[in-house]
Amino acid sequence: MTEPNPASQDRDAEPNPVPASQRAHPHDHNLEKDPALFRREPVSFVRRGARLNRSRQGAWDRMADTVLVPVPRDRADTSVARDAVFDWTQIFGRPGRMLVDIGCGQGESTAQGAADRPDWNVLAVEVYVPGLAGLMGLAERGELTNIRAVEANAPEVLDHLLPAGGVDEVWVFFPDPWHKSRHHKRRLVSPAFADRLARVLAPGGLIRLATDWSDYAVQMRTVFESDERFENLHPGERAGTHSPLTRVRAEGLEKQEPLPAEDALDAEGGWSPRFAGRPLTSFEAKSQKAGRLVFDLTYRRV
Ligand SMILES: C[S@@+](CC[C@H](N)C(=O)[O-])C[C@H]1O[C@@H](n2cnc3c(N)ncnc32)[C@H](O)[C@@H]1O
Numbered sequence: 001m002t003e004p005n006p007a008s009q010d011r012d013a014e015p016n017p018v019p020a021s022q023r024a025h026p027h028d029h030n031l032e033k034d035p036a037l038f039r040r041e042p043v044s045f046v047r048r049g050a051r052l053n054r055s056r057q058g059a060w061d062r063m064a065d066t067v068l069v070p071v072p073r074d075r076a077d078t079s080v081a082r083d084a085v086f087d088w089t090q091i092f093g094r095p096g097r098m099l100v101d102i103g104c105g106q107g108e109s110t111a112q113g114a115a116d117r118p119d120w121n122v123l124a125v126e127v128y129v130p131g132l133a134g135l136m137g138l139a140e141r142g143e144l145t146n147i148r149a150v151e152a153n154a155p156e157v158l159d160h161l162l163p164a165g166g167v168d169e170v171w172v173f174f175p176d177p178w179h180k181s182r183h184h185k186r187r188l189v190s191p192a193f194a195d196r197l198a199r200v201l202a203p204g205g206l207i208r209l210a211t212d213w214s215d216y217a218v219q220m221r222t223v224f225e226s227d228e229r230f231e232n233l234h235p236g237e238r239a240g241t242h243s244p245l246t247r248v249r250a251e252g253l254e255k256q257e258p259l260p261a262e263d264a265l266d267a268e269g270g271w272s273p274r275f276a277g278r279p280l281t282s283f284e285a286k287s288q289k290a291g292r293l294v295f296d297l298t299y300r301r302v
Pocket residue numbers: 001043044045102103104105106109125126127128131152153154155172173174175176188281282283284
């Protein structure tokens with residue numbers, strides 16, 4: 001995919017179907033003056049256009065009241081006010097185990113998760129408005145009543161909107177890779193992200209990850225392998241010649257020079273089989289067409 005342009009980071013230039021009353025006021029004098037209210041961490045996304053085509057606008061108009069959970073803001077449109085208090089049982093209209101799909105894109109995996117687990121409450125987190133509208137269309141067509149969504153920055157959602165130990169499963173499928181070394185600080189999956197997950201995941205809760213970039217896959221594996229609060233559900237699996245990492249390196253699949261066999265070998269493994277509940281999204285289909293391999297990882301909160 002195209003690398004997001006950091007220059008336009010978190011810019012809200014496009015028309016936004018979220019009512020202005022639910023957004024921050026960018027020119028609020030006090031907010032601008034108080035540096036504590038600005039984000040300390042770079043965000044992992046670039047806001048893209050919010051314009052909706054006719055069918056997505058229709059889905060938005062019919063479904064937003066039900067699916068979209070208004071978020072109190074204190075800074076940018078995608079921020080979450082630190083004193084936000086949410087009662088998820090009330091928001092979903094029932095108690096239930098909770099699945100959170102972070103960066104849901106067009107919502108294919110969220111909708112699949114909600115259909116596969118009708119007794120779970122499924123929350124999508126996304127900053128891309130047409131993606132949220134796509135999710136609403138899928139929820140409508142599938143008559144999925146167990147989906148809610150927030151238009152917000154995922155780390156802030158984890159910190160301020162979700163209760164400690166209140167989440168049973170988190171999905172992060174194909175987070176933006178931020179290839180250049182100087183942009184690695186924008187990557188969503190980091191030790192700070194693991195801290196956030198460790199807080200919200202219930203004991204025994206799962207984090208499922210997927211990426212089609214080997215160096216991000218290695219970063220994800222390093223983050224969770226070096227964190228005692230998580231255990232790999234597939235330790236040592238698909239190592240050596242069975243490892244997708246070995247193949248990528250040895251065959252030059254990411255358009256780099258192929259490495260000699262001994263340098264390419266991934267002795268560690270730990271990759272999960274493809275998670276059956278993860279559908280082939282339009283994003284992954286493009287990746288497959290480009291000949292890329294996918295790395296799946298699954299960790300359990302100890
Ligand atoms: C490459 S897409 C993958 C979409 C989907 N998970 C899939 O598998 O097809 C990554 C998505 O994550 C969203 N995203 C990135 N950083 C985010 C953040 N901090 N909070 C919420 N969404 C984010 C982007 O807007 C984008 O839609």
